[in-house]
Amino acid sequence: MAIMAYENRTFKLTGKLTIYKVSELKNKLLEGYNGEAKKDGDFFLDLSAAESIDGAVLQLLIALKTLVKNGKGNLKLKVSCQPFDSLLEVFGMPADTFPKG
Structure with missing residues (x-):
């Protein structure tokens, strides 16, 4: 099962996302982002x-x-x-670190 799908400027992450998956996830995130000709505008996370x-x-x-x-x-x-x-709460990060969109 894939840990990430990218479609319509949305990164949809799936499954158990741990340090052991970071390298694979990084490559997939970059592949999706770099495949976009237009870099401005909104991108989304679907968790x-x-x-x-x-x-x-x-x-x-x-x-x-x-x-x-x-x-x-x-x-x-x-x-x-x-x-x-x-996780955001544990690290003391405000909820708007990743604003809702």
Whole structure:
């Protein structure tokens, strides 16, 4: 089963997202983003199918947010999940780190 699908400027992450999947996930995230001719505008995260997310994946998503921002775009949260919300809370990050979109 794929850990990520990319369609309509939306990154849909699936399954158990841990440090052991970061390299594969990074490649898939970059492949999706770099495949877009237009880098400005909104990109979205859909975490509805994520079973778990650890700190390494959060770091990767923050790096993706920075990459998108440098391209004059925005990375917004389309659908969250309880593990992601809990992780933001554990790290003391405001909910608007990934604004709803």
